[in-house]
Amino acid sequence: MNIFRLFGDLAHLASIFILLHKVQTSRSCRGISFKTQALYVAVFMTRYLDLFLGTWVSFYNTLMKLFFIGSSCYILYLIRFQFRTTYDPNLDTFRVEYLLVPSFILGLIFNYEFTLTEVMWSFSIFLEAVAIFPQLFILQRTGEAEAITTHYIAALGIYRGLYIPNWIYRYYSEGSVDPIAVVAGIVQTGLYADFFYVYFTKVLQGQRFELPA
């Protein structure tokens, strides 16, 4: 564990709490992509299969994995049931099969061992890299977003961004590299570039998040 990893994971935790806070205080999931959230459930379920196979890493690791699975399922419940009237499926129209199918194919090709858990792990890494697309698509379509929704997306981007110095640190301190995670992680972070540009130049200056026409 190094400081980049720790703060990355904390940013990930923060993103979930920001999202829950947004939905529960506004009693609305307006602007939130159900599809992105459903993809995160798929990501966590396929990546954390080892939880159910008795692999033990650490208490921290197990606790975080359970939290990510539990909270992502809870968010789906909130959107689908508790606040379903505030969810607009006509805005959330990104075709998830464009993300699921290529991620699965990449998982079959690029993996560290051709076993169910390793292929699923690779699939989850590729899927996570692109899972934000439906959410960014809503942002693109509406052209604006509530500040709190943008804080959620920013926290997710920071989480992924911090994993990059973590890998550099681990390369020098442990000599280990995980090429699949690194390549997918760099792509994933890159997807946030446009978003961060608007976030830093507008939202953090106190202006509304509005995409240029």
Add this chain to the structure above:
Amino acid sequence: IREEKAKDEL
């Protein structure tokens, strides 16, 4: 096989 060390990442 994925390195044991990397398996602690989330």
